[in-house]
Amino acid sequence: MASEKKTTVLEASEVSVGYSSKKKAIAIAEAISFSIAEGELVALVGSNGIGKSTLLRTLAKMQPELKGTVSLKGKNINEYTMLQLATEVSIVLTEAPASQNLTVLELVTLGRQPHTNWMGSLSEEDISIIQNALLVTNTETLAQRKCFELSDGQLQRVYIARALAQDTPLILLDEPTTHLDLYHRASVLKLLKKLTKETKKTILFSTHEIDLAIQLADKILVMTPEIAYFDTPKNLIEAKRFEVLFPEDTIQFDPKTGRFTVKN
Amino acid sequence: MHTQPTYRGFFILLLLLLAGAFLINVSLGSVSIPFSEVISGLTGNGTTKASWQYILIEYRLPKAITAMLAGGGLAVSGLLMQTLFRNPLAGPFVLGLSSGASLGVAFLILGAGFFGGVMGGFLTNEWSLVIAAALGSFLVLLAVLAVTFKIKDTMAILIIGLMFGSVTAAVVAVLSYFSNAEQLQQYIFWSFGSLGNQSWQGVFILSVCCFIGFGFSYVSSKSLNALLLGENYAKSMGLHIKKTTFLLIIATSILAGSITAFAGPIAFVGLAVPHVTRQFFKTSNHFVLIPAVLLSGSLLLLICDTIAQLPFSEYTLPINAITSLVGAPIVIWLLVRKRKLLF
Numbered sequence: 001m002a003s004e005k006k007t008t009v010l011e012a013s014e015v016s017v018g019y020s021s022k023k024k025a026i027a028i029a030e031a032i033s034f035s036i037a038e039g040e041l042v043a044l045v046g047s048n049g050i051g052k053s054t055l056l057r058t059l060a061k062m063q064p065e066l067k068g069t070v071s072l073k074g075k076n077i078n079e080y081t082m083l084q085l086a087t088e089v090s091i092v093l094t095e096a097p098a099s100q101n102l103t104v105l106e107l108v109t110l111g112r113q114p115h116t117n118w119m120g121s122l123s124e125e126d127i128s129i130i131q132n133a134l135l136v137t138n139t140e141t142l143a144q145r146k147c148f149e150l151s152d153g154q155l156q157r158v159y160i161a162r163a164l165a166q167d168t169p170l171i172l173l174d175e176p177t178t179h180l181d182l183y184h185r186a187s188v189l190k191l192l193k194k195l196t197k198e199t200k201k202t203i204l205f206s207t208h209e210i211d212l213a214i215q216l217a218d219k220i221l222v223m224t225p226e227i228a229y230f231d232t233p234k235n236l237i238e239a240k241r242f243e244v245l246f247p248e249d250t251i252q253f254d255p256k257t258g259r260f261t262v263k264n
Numbered sequence: 265m266h267t268q269p270t271y272r273g274f275f276i277l278l279l280l281l282l283a284g285a286f287l288i289n290v291s292l293g294s295v296s297i298p299f300s301e302v303i304s305g306l307t308g309n310g311t312t313k314a315s316w317q318y319i320l321i322e323y324r325l326p327k328a329i330t331a332m333l334a335g336g337g338l339a340v341s342g343l344l345m346q347t348l349f350r351n352p353l354a355g356p357f358v359l360g361l362s363s364g365a366s367l368g369v370a371f372l373i374l375g376a377g378f379f380g381g382v383m384g385g386f387l388t389n390e391w392s393l394v395i396a397a398a399l400g401s402f403l404v405l406l407a408v409l410a411v412t413f414k415i416k417d418t419m420a421i422l423i424i425g426l427m428f429g430s431v432t433a434a435v436v437a438v439l440s441y442f443s444n445a446e447q448l449q450q451y452i453f454w455s456f457g458s459l460g461n462q463s464w465q466g467v468f469i470l471s472v473c474c475f476i477g478f479g480f481s482y483v484s485s486k487s488l489n490a491l492l493l494g495e496n497y498a499k500s501m502g503l504h505i506k507k508t509t510f511l512l513i514i515a516t517s518i519l520a521g522s523i524t525a526f527a528g529p530i531a532f533v534g535l536a537v538p539h540v541t542r543q544f545f546k547t548s549n550h551f552v553l554i555p556a557v558l559l560s561g562s563l564l565l566l567i568c569d570t571i572a573q574l575p576f577s578e579y580t581l582p583i584n585a586i587t588s589l590v591g592a593p594i595v596i597w598l599l600v601r602k603r604k605l606l607f
Contacts, residue, residue: 103548113501
């Protein structure tokens with residue numbers, strides 16, 4: 001199977017995520033281990049409240065891990081400064097940018113911040129990276145529009161363009177398909193697939209689109225209350241991992257189609 | 265090829281308007297001085313009457329400069345607050361900064377009764393008013409910020425700012441009750457806001473404070489731009505949130521504090537000017553917005569001051585009343601026209 005040895009980009013071993021207060025640490029998800037290689041598209045699935053966002057935030061060092069180690073390119077993320085990390089990992093969050101008054105071009109340009117000087121002045125290279133980010137995400141016609149004028153589908157592409165402008169080997173996305181119709185969900189995920197194939201970027205995204213993830217992702221991280229499974233979609237289906245994802249009283253997983261169906 | 269506009273035309277226009285408003289401001293006053301005399305007085309060629317020269321150099325010029333510094337400074341601090349709190353309603357007044365400064369000054373002027381003669385000599389020093397006002401606004405801002413770290417809801421922060429305002433008013437009321445008529449009058453006159461009666465030394469101190477504030481603001485432009493995306497995105501792009509927040513708070517309290525100390529609490533400029541400026545400078549880039557807001561604020565307060573001194577009459581209205589009379593309709597008009605305030 002694995003004929004060529006790929007470099008590992010992101011690795012987690014026995015990581016627990018959650019929130020710690022002065023008194024105690026409240027773990028939301030525990031014992032998460034996985035290893036993502038360069039150019040892989042990895043989906044993160046699990047029911048609401050299982051800790052997908054918390055895990056992504058922990059991987060981006062936006063909150064500390066409770067246990068275990070997260071390493072990026074073989075180095076513990078805690079050894080990176082935030083600025084160094086900003087050139088390695090970019091993130092697309094579920095929250096909208098605080099300012100709706102930004103133009104698309106301004107928003108995407110902000111992605112260059114970790115690479116520019118205190119004045120934020122753009123070099124030829126910066127401009128061509130921004131241009132490329134707009135082009136790849138098919139948002140160049142929106143460049144002068146303000147964020148509040150855009151539809152959810154357009155906005156999502158713009159957020160991805162910003163992450164691309166940050167030009168990091170690893171991109172984390174938190175539910176990039178929420179609020180989108182089926183067509184736009186599929187096209188966002190296809191865009192991610194294209195990015196991993198053509199630009200060798202490594203992408204980890206959380207999603208509720210399990211059927212789309214099964215079709216498009218190279219690997220899937222399935223989070224359940226007890227443990228997280230990490231494997232290829234095919235192996236996960238064979239091991240019946242999706243069956244335990246949700247309580248079985250309402251929906252069930254059909255291994256043949258890779259979809260959930262409503263129980264009668 | 266997409267490039268970001270530089271708005272050079274708007275900047276030139278603003279500078280021209282500012283120069284025009286400046287000349288009109290210094291030409292008008294209770295004593296009528298012919299325009300040609302004003303020009304020759306300002307350029308150092310002397311005027312035909314010695315008193316005119318004195319009025320120009322010792323009264324009108326410092327007042328016009330104070331108006332420009334105060335207007336620009338308040339507007340910039342409003343812009344910083346709007347971005348820092350990511351709330352279009354934020355401004356030095358709404359967040360209680362001006363109330364904090366008032367409290368500092370109230371303690372200094374009215375509290376002198378409590379502390380006896382020790383404060384007497386201290387009071388006459390112009391720096392002491394500035395320090396008291398800056399400390400007051402700094403403390404309120406710290407309190408607002410402490411709440412911000414606990415509560416994520418920006419609406420709550422504004423309400424807390426308003427609460428600080430009423431607490432301040434209450435404390436000032438208690439202080440006034442125990443102070444004598446002379447101190448009370450001194451405080452009341454300060455609270456009307458006045459750009460006049462500034463010595464050149466005062467203008468110098470104010471300029472030093474304002475330029476430190478402008479400097480801090482301008483070098484924070486890149487961080488301010490990142491903050492437009494929200495704290496989490498800013499962090500993910502390597503921004504040091506705590507350092508940035510601290511720098512912005514220092515800049516704002518120096519600006520709002522020193523201006524309030526010299527000119528009294530001036531309402532609405534901080535809230536209204538950034539919004540008006542955004543109507544013309546359709547950008548969120550703080551490298552453009554900060555100078556634009558600075559110039560617009562200067563222009564607005566200069567015009568307000570020209571109105572306040574009621575040309576050709578001996579009366580001077582409180583500047584605070586004029587800015588509210590001009591500022592409130594602008595904010596209402598913007599809301600009605602745009603149906604929402606964006607920042």
